Amino acid sequence: MNSFTEENYLKAIFKLSSKNSGGVSTNSIAESLNTKASSVTDMIKKLSDKKLVNYKKYQGVNLTKKGKEIAVSIIRNHRLWEVFLVEKLNFKWDEVHDLAEDLEHIKSKKLTDQLDAFLEFPKYDPHGDPIPDKDGNINRHQDITLADLKKKEQGVVVGVKEHSKSYLNYLENTNLVLGSEIKVTDIIDFDKSMTITVNKKQEVNISNQASKNLIIKKL
Amino acid sequence: MNSFTEENYLKAIFKLSSKNSGGVSTNSIAESLNTKASSVTDMIKKLSDKKLVNYKKYQGVNLTKKGKEIAVSIIRNHRLWEVFLVEKLNFKWDEVHDLAEDLEHIKSKKLTDQLDAFLEFPKYDPHGDPIPDKDGNINRHQDITLADLKKKEQGVVVGVKEHSKSYLNYLENTNLVLGSEIKVTDIIDFDKSMTITVNKKQEVNISNQASKNLIIKKL
DNA sequence: TATTACTTTTAGACTAATCTAAAAATATAT
DNA sequence: ATATATTTTTAGATTAGTCTAAAAGTAATA
Ligand SMILES: [Mn+2]
Ligand SMILES: [Mn+2]
Ligand SMILES: [Mn+2]
Ligand SMILES: [Mn+2]
Numbered sequence: 209m210n211s212f213t214e215e216n217y218l219k220a221i222f223k224l225s226s227k228n229s230g231g232v233s234t235n236s237i238a239e240s241l242n243t244k245a246s247s248v249t250d251m252i253k254k255l256s257d258k259k260l261v262n263y264k265k266y267q268g269v270n271l272t273k274k275g276k277e278i279a280v281s282i283i284r285n286h287r288l289w290e291v292f293l294v295e296k297l298n299f300k301w302d303e304v305h306d307l308a309e310d311l312e313h314i315k316s317k318k319l320t321d322q323l324d325a326f327l328e329f330p331k332y333d334p335h336g337d338p339i340p341d342k343d344g345n346i347n348r349h350q351d352i353t354l355a356d357l358k359k360k361e362q363g364v365v366v367g368v369k370e371h372s373k374s375y376l377n378y379l380e381n382t383n384l385v386l387g388s389e390i391k392v393t394d395i396i397d398f399d400k401s402m403t404i405t406v407n408k409k410q411e412v413n414i415s416n417q418a419s420k421n422l423i424i425k426k427l
Numbered sequence: 428m429n430s431f432t433e434e435n436y437l438k439a440i441f442k443l444s445s446k447n448s449g450g451v452s453t454n455s456i457a458e459s460l461n462t463k464a465s466s467v468t469d470m471i472k473k474l475s476d477k478k479l480v481n482y483k484k485y486q487g488v489n490l491t492k493k494g495k496e497i498a499v500s501i502i503r504n505h506r507l508w509e510v511f512l513v514e515k516l517n518f519k520w521d522e523v524h525d526l527a528e529d530l531e532h533i534k535s536k537k538l539t540d541q542l543d544a545f546l547e548f549p550k551y552d553p554h555g556d557p558i559p560d561k562d563g564n565i566n567r568h569q570d571i572t573l574a575d576l577k578k579k580e581q582g583v584v585v586g587v588k589e590h591s592k593s594y595l596n597y598l599e600n601t602n603l604v605l606g607s608e609i610k611v612t613d614i615i616d617f618d619k620s621m622t623i624t625v626n627k628k629q630e631v632n633i634s635n636q637a638s639k640n641l642i643i644k645k646l
Numbered sequence: 647t648a649t650t651a652c653t654t655t656t657a658g659a660c661t662a663a664t665c666t667a668a669a670a671a672t673a674t675a676t
Numbered sequence: 677a678t679a680t681a682t683t684t685t686t687a688g689a690t691t692a693g694t695c696t697a698a699a700a701g702t703a704a705t706a
Contacts, residue, residue: 213663234684247664249685254662266671266684297541310533316526322516432693453654466694468655473692485654485701648706655700663691670685676678 210258212313215282216241217251218260221271222279231268277344281320284340286312287333288323294334295327301334301385302376335376336367336386336423354390355400355420362391367423375421382412384422429477431532434501435460436470437479440490441498450487496563500539503559505531506552507542513553514546520553520604521595554595555586555605555642573609574619574639581610586642594640601631603641 210218220240224232234252238245256263260275271279289311293299299307321342324330331347332338338347349366357363365388368376379385383406393411394403400416429437439459443451453471457464475482479494490498508530512518518526540561543549550566551557557566568585576582584607587595598604602625612630613622619635 211662235682243663244665245684246666246686250663293538297538297545299537299541303537307533307535307538311530314526314529318518318522319512319516319526322518326516430692454652462693463695464654465656465696469693649704650706651702651704653700653702655698657698658696660695661693665690666688668685668687671683673680673682675680 209315210260210278214251214255214258214260215278215313217248217255218271218275218279219282221261221269222276222283225270231270233268237269280340280344280346282312284344285314285320287337287339288320288327288330290333290335291327291330291339292323295330300380302373302380304334305371332367332386334386335371336365349423349425352424352426353420354392354402354404354414354422354424355416357390357392357402357424357426359392359395362389362427363424364389364427365422366425368421369423370421375418378418379422382414383407383410384412384414389427390424428534429479429497433470433474433477433479434497434532436467436474437490437494437498438501440480440488441495441502444489450489452487456488499559499563499565501531503563504533504539506556506558507539507546507549509552509554510546510549510558511542514549519599521592521599523553524590551586551605553605554590555584568642568644571643571645572639573611573621573623573633573641573643574635576609576611576643576645578611578614581608581646582643583608583646584641585644587640588642589640594637597637598641601633602626602629603631603633608646609643 217237220237221232224236224240234245234248237252238248241248252261252263252269255261255275256269259272260278261269261271263269286308289308290304293304293307294301324339324342329341330339336349338349340346352363353369354363365384365386367386368379384390389407391405391408392402393405396402400419402414402416402419404412404414406412436456439456440451443455443459453464453467456471457467460467471480471482471488474480474494475488478491479497480488480490482488505527508527509523512523512526513520543558543561548560549558555568557568559565571582572588573582573584584603584605586605587598603609608626610624610627611621612624615621619638621633621635621638623631623633625631
């Protein structure tokens with residue numbers, strides 16, 4: 209089968225290709241995996257030999273159908289494990305990502321599907337990211353962030369685009385968790401920072417850096 | 428930290444040293460890990476440099492305190508995951524070992540301890556093997572097997588010494604699972620095969636090969 | 647004790663994944 | 677279009693873990 213390393217490359221390519229269209233660049237893969245471009249080129253050749261990516265020198269890569277399937281199944285594993293850790297083992301949402309990075313590579317269809325059933329087929333992980341179903345279908349939610357809201361508009365927090373401990377911690381401390389209701393009360397033109405009301409009670413100031421990473425469903 | 432490979436060596440050495448006393452031989456490690464003696468020698472040197480084993484050329488190895496702690500913690504992980512798979516995810520006892528071999532290497536004290544709590548601190552795994560507690564204490568049960576019983580003696584199945592799918596399957600088909608009550612009704616002197624009564628109902632013939640792998644608590 | 651058998655270690659080679667430094671290709675800017 | 681900057685690939689090394697074949701050490705046997 210495929211090594212953990214190969215799987216991590218496939219996952220990275222999958223995520224990068226959903227961001228921008230066209231082939232995924234060597235450098236962007238290197239950056240997202242904290243490795244060097246030369247290492248990426250080597251691995252791409254291997255994945256190409258295995259028919260998991262389409263690759264022409266200097267043109268970037270794209271996943272094949274098979275490559276995409278593997279990537280999605282790993283993401284499915286990752287997000288199911290995150291749900292398990294939070295729902296069943298009392299982990300906080302800022303503690304689960306690194307563990308899920310390891311758990312996602314345990315390859316067993318039965319394990320994944322039984323875990324899914326045990327968790328009662330969750331649709332979203334603890335960060336609001338959609339969980340691919342058994343057949344690999346993903347329900348992406350639209351990409352509206354708090355930064356896109358105008359003054360007086362309202363919304364509900366449905367996800368985060370940034371998964372760092374420090375960001376998640378900051379959110380929790382300001383009560384900006386999944387399901388929180390938000391109303392924009394003011395926007396400073398200079399730096400795009402906002403004043404918002406959380407759950408009709410709390411008034412909070414939030415920087416543009418922070419608001420553009422908070423995924424919102426408009427009300 | 429230590430690689431999966433290093434951890435598997437430590438676990439193998441731990442299990443082998445509890446079998447026979449004295450240093451564990453290179454060949455026995457090689458056999459139990461399906462590898463070659465030369466590979467074992469290389470790895471032993473590395474573990475010795477890391478102070479996880481004591482080693483003198485040609486004299487076999489023994490785990491240091493630290494090496495033993497690591498081995499026990501991996502065994503703890505392994506057995507807890509097996510319980511999880513059987514109790515929560517509806518796996519059969521003959522399906523869990525290989526998955527646990529992978530899961531045991533996920534290193535997180537919090538994960539292990541929370542899993543333990545979630546499973547309500549089980550004392551034994553699905554094969555009757557004792558689960559080390561948080562501090563590494565193991566409750567080994569005595570090593571009486573069905574083959575040690577005499578005619579008319581009775582006992583309860585509390586574990587298995589052989590974990591192969593084929594053996595576990597055979598046991599299940601003859602109702603010889605954990606908790607089954609057994610009475611020896613006859614022993615053939617020639618090949619040590621037995622006739623036994625299972626749960627006061629079923630009469631079964633069992634070979635010496637099979638009976639000496641079934642751990643029993645005498646009644 | 648000498649010879650033979652077995653076990654263990656060493657020497658040298660291979661693969662996967664990585665790196666640095668240099669060369670080649672592509673993109674950007676005058 | 678030419679020069680410059682950036683990106684990507686190649687060349688060559690390194691490290692972990694493994695292997696085969698041969699050498700060295702230990703054990704068993706006559
Ligand atoms: Mn994650
Ligand atoms: Mn997540
Ligand atoms: Mn097992
Ligand atoms: Mn077991």
